Amino acid sequence: MALLRSRSYLVLLVLAAIIGVPISAAAYGFLELVDELQKWLFTDLPEGLGFTAEPMWWPLPMLALCGVLVALALRYLPGKGGHSPADGFQAGAGPAKPIELPGIFFAALATLGFGAVLGPEAPLIALGGGLAIVAVRLAKRDAPQQALLVLAAAGSFAAVSTLLGSPLLGAFLLMEASGLGGPTLGLVLLPGLLAAGVGSLIFIGLDDWTGLGTFSLAIPGLPPVGEPTLAQFAWAIGIGIAAAVVGSAIRWLGLVLRPHVERRLLLATPVMGLVVAGLAIAYAEGTGHPNSDVLFSGQAALGPLIAGSAGYSVGALILLLACKGLAYGVSLGSFRGGPIFPAMFLGAAGGIALSHFGGLPLVTGTAMGIGAMSVAMLRLPLTSVLLATLLLLSDGLAVMPLVIVAVTVAHVAAARLQPRFATGGSVPVPSPSGPAEGAAASPVGSPAASQTGTPTATS
DSSP, X not given: OHHHHSHHHHHHHHHHHHHHHHHHHHHHHHHHHHHHHHHIIIIIHHHHTTOSSOOTTTHHHHHHHHHHHHHHHHHHSTTTTSOOGGGOBOSOOOXXXXXXXXXHHHHHHHHHHTTOSOBSHHHHHHHHHHHHHHHHHHHOTTOOHHHHHHHHHHHHHHHTTTTTSOHHHHHHHHHHHTTTTOTTHHHHHHHHHHHHHHHHHHHHHHHHHHOSOOOSOOOTTOOOOOOOOHHHHHHHHHHHHHHHHHHHHHHHHHHHHHHHHHHTHHHHHHHHXXXXXXXXXXXXXXXXXXXXXXXXXXXXXXXHHHHTGGGOOHHHHHHHHHHHHHHHHHHHHHSOSBSHHHHHHHHXXXXXXXXXXXXXXXXXXXXXXXXXXXXXXXOOHHHHHHHHHHHTHHHHHHTHXXXXXXXXXXXXXXXXXXXXXXXXXXXXXXXXXXOOTTOOOOOTTSTTTTXXXXXXXXX
């Protein structure tokens, strides 16, 4: 409370608000640049060269050039283009150094613009934190290290403020990923989250049996989407296990490929780009659906996939899962970007495919698939629940108990399937208590000092 009332903390809040303005504008500009580059490369350029439509082979030169540009950025620019997305979101990386920002920018722009299967959230987090450090050092060279770290985290928050559909979800992602609550936070909260989900199912069942109400702070009169059933509960367990297997296989592919690609960057990265392009072409030729279902992060294609799910047969969805899953794994080990949106897209496609079978409505299957695949790739259970439920608005809230079950099962199963070899590195998630360039060890009593594996009475 003394810190909250202090003048220095008020100054820190004002600085965070000021820094958030240009960083949010820069993040918006980066996303718009990626969007325009994608449109120019895959729509305007083929038309300008005289093609009436994008040729079937068009992804091959685009992804090969993507590999060349990313390899050049990783080889010759400081910082190796940021951290490898194959490691997922992990705490303790600290903000990017200012000298690393050009490499992160160009590697991410080439990855996202030319069609590799990764999202923009990890580069935006790194760029936001790094730009905040630059801004603070320009204003005050002798700024305290702890203030630099806090404002770097604020810059990352600003950069992903609405990328995931809600500023609350972006903030929640960074808080959970940065480990602010200590390494045991997830272990403590996951049983409680599961118990809350099961308890919600029990309340719904008792309400249906007795008609006495659920005794919850709910707003009546909203359009119903149907109540969870025992069959859907069984589906939640099955989807969680399946997502853990598929997600672990994708991560394993990325981690296995990465050292081989890094040893021969200028040769192997373009080859991996050709592999991604070949998978997109195979899917398009085999199903008649656009190759953009496989290419890119899936952020823009997720809504049309769900809305147009009736136009996808089970066979087409299975081929989509295979091709995009392989392309995702190859991209994780070869390019630079974020892991969230491809995971969400694959989870949605899997849920839609399973909804063709009995006992699983489309919305329910989609929500559980998104949540389970997200946690299998991100290892962030609370964020994964929110990703699945907030995306589908009121329908997602109605199936949240089932999503919690699917996410819990997938998280525990994926932990047991996790590869047993060292990975090294992580996606940079700035934390006020994380390490940074030149930072000394955290003093006793600081947030970092209390983050031990065993909770104390004080903590």
